[in-house]
Amino acid sequence: MAVQHKGWQPRGASRDPVISWLVRWWRTARAACIGIGFGLCVGLGSAGPGGRVHAADRPGYNRDIRPILSDTCFGCHGPDEHDRKAGLRLDVPQPEKPPTDSGLRAIVAGKPEASELVARIFATDLDLVMPPPQSAKTLSDEQKETLRRWIAAGAPYEPHWAYVAPVRPEPPAVQATAWPRNAIDRFILARLEQEGLTPAPEADRSTLARRVSLDLTGLPPTRADAEAFLADTSPDAYERLVDRLLASPHYGERMAIDWLDAARYADTNGYQVDRDRENWPWRDWVIRAFNDNMPFDRFTIEQLAGDLLPEPTREQRIATGFHRNHMLNEEGGIIAEEFLAEYTGDRVETTATVWLGQTFNCTRCHNHKFDPFTQRDFYALKAFFHNVTERGIGNYGAHIRVNAPPFLRLSTPEQERTLADLQAEVDAAAKALEALRAARKQAEASATAAPQPAPAAAPGGSPPADPPADPIKQAEENLKARQKALADFEITIPTALVME
Numbered sequence: 001m002a003v004q005h006k007g008w009q010p011r012g013a014s015r016d017p018v019i020s021w022l023v024r025w026w027r028t029a030r031a032a033c034i035g036i037g038f039g040l041c042v043g044l045g046s047a048g049p050g051g052r053v054h055a056a057d058r059p060g061y062n063r064d065i066r067p068i069l070s071d072t073c074f075g076c077h078g079p080d081e082h083d084r085k086a087g088l089r090l091d092v093p094q095p096e097k098p099p100t101d102s103g104l105r106a107i108v109a110g111k112p113e114a115s116e117l118v119a120r121i122f123a124t125d126l127d128l129v130m131p132p133p134q135s136a137k138t139l140s141d142e143q144k145e146t147l148r149r150w151i152a153a154g155a156p157y158e159p160h161w162a163y164v165a166p167v168r169p170e171p172p173a174v175q176a177t178a179w180p181r182n183a184i185d186r187f188i189l190a191r192l193e194q195e196g197l198t199p200a201p202e203a204d205r206s207t208l209a210r211r212v213s214l215d216l217t218g219l220p221p222t223r224a225d226a227e228a229f230l231a232d233t234s235p236d237a238y239e240r241l242v243d244r245l246l247a248s249p250h251y252g253e254r255m256a257i258d259w260l261d262a263a264r265y266a267d268t269n270g271y272q273v274d275r276d277r278e279n280w281p282w283r284d285w286v287i288r289a290f291n292d293n294m295p296f297d298r299f300t301i302e303q304l305a306g307d308l309l310p311e312p313t314r315e316q317r318i319a320t321g322f323h324r325n326h327m328l329n330e331e332g333g334i335i336a337e338e339f340l341a342e343y344t345g346d347r348v349e350t351t352a353t354v355w356l357g358q359t360f361n362c363t364r365c366h367n368h369k370f371d372p373f374t375q376r377d378f379y380a381l382k383a384f385f386h387n388v389t390e391r392g393i394g395n396y397g398a399h400i401r402v403n404a405p406p407f408l409r410l411s412t413p414e415q416e417r418t419l420a421d422l423q424a425e426v427d428a429a430a431k432a433l434e435a436l437r438a439a440r441k442q443a444e445a446s447a448t449a450a451p452q453p454a455p456a457a458a459p460g461g462s463p464p465a466d467p468p469a470d471p472i473k474q475a476e477e478n479l480k481a482r483q484k485a486l487a488d489f490e491i492t493i494p495t496a497l498v499m500e
Helices: 017-042 061-070 114-120 141-152 181-193 205-217 223-233 237-246 247-262 279-291 294-309 314-324 337-356 376-384 413-449 471-490
Strands: 406-408 496-499
Touching: 017 294, 061 141, 061 496, 205 223, 205 237, 205 247, 223 237, 247 294, 247 337, 279 314, 279 496, 294 314, 314 337, 314 496, 406 413, 413 471
Parallel strands: none
Antiparallel strands: 406 496
16 A cells, blocks of 8 residues: 655655645545545444544554554565655554655544545555555455545554464353353353354263264274273273373374474475485384473473583484474485575474465565564574585485484494494495505515516417406405495484484
8 A cells, every 4th residue: 555656656746845835734634524524424433532542442553453464564564675665664663653655644643634544544545555556466445444534543553463462361251050061151141142042962971972982092092901991980081091091102102293294294305306315213203202291391492402501312313303394405406505595494384384484485575564573583593494414415326324424323233233343344445445556566666676587478379368367356346345334234224304
């Protein structure tokens, strides 16, 4: 919604101060007439003495005004200073909106008849009306009147609803006082009574058992659990059923589903190749965290920075797999640095979505047009995740590991002993090869210093005997075999994607 673009004058406008004053007077008078006429149409019951709006009928900024402004106005008059028109910003509160580039005041608190915003939204002249026709955005009569009433009430702004601390409300009074068992029931019953409805009858015990089992484990109750619950006549039978379900390992599996979705968990890397990956150790860590009732602060710290804790345990390092769930491009010819930037951007967006409940991706390219975040905020947060020892590309070669580094090898003590034995064989083979090469080099140097006579031809013209096998070539083949055995065994050991 543009009040007046810089350097642009409405049709018939003049730079003469008298004419400009007359134009402003006419707009003010017209806005007052529009406001009065529309108020008569919708009824003046909400207006008090002096035309003020009663508090009970005052439009709420977050509930009523912000949705209108964000949809039709913030694109030109919001937080993005590069796209802002006429020097007008409507997304932030100010004691009194300063004059725009045209010298007019968009909002005069308590005085819709003096507010250019009201004059523009009610205008019929296509050169004056806001939103402008070319924007393809329109305001309904109801929305226009809501904005007028908001300005008449003093144009009060409110903090973004997401950053307002919730306040515990008092449970409402209800008529059927015997029905509620807790405060939540009172809120539900109050709305039912408001709509003239009555609560549904209480479910039978079999239905209750099925519902709570599906809610907590994702599975129907076993026959034994169902029969035990039906046979339990104690007052806390339901609570004891819930305790049994919470103790089930399936509880963690059910609760982890939503977290895995939010963390973009997958068993493949995505993109064109979409090769398998091993990040199930992190998945299992999440399940164990729910089953162990891990405190949420620890659940957060270990996933975001478990590798930065003093002497982190293997479990704490596995937890950092949260930020290795991003897609991984393994296509040949890609620019690694480009995708490193993509992966770190993905971490910022995921962190904001999961822990802040906000979308940050808009701020990758510009200040957010609706939420209170800037492009600087995005790259400041990105800096925290841009120091991981990853390459940006996948693995290539004869022995392609499932995971791209950095990863944590999850070997058992027995596997570690086998790895040590195989590594010792590789080291011994490499040492033997090096010794043979050194001996040959010394022999060649001696032969150069004292040339030997050429060997005599075989008698009778018979073909020469086969030369002896080259010990260096044999040693090289032995080393390759030992290295292959080590690599073949290593790849059978599961790994976990981690941050480091």
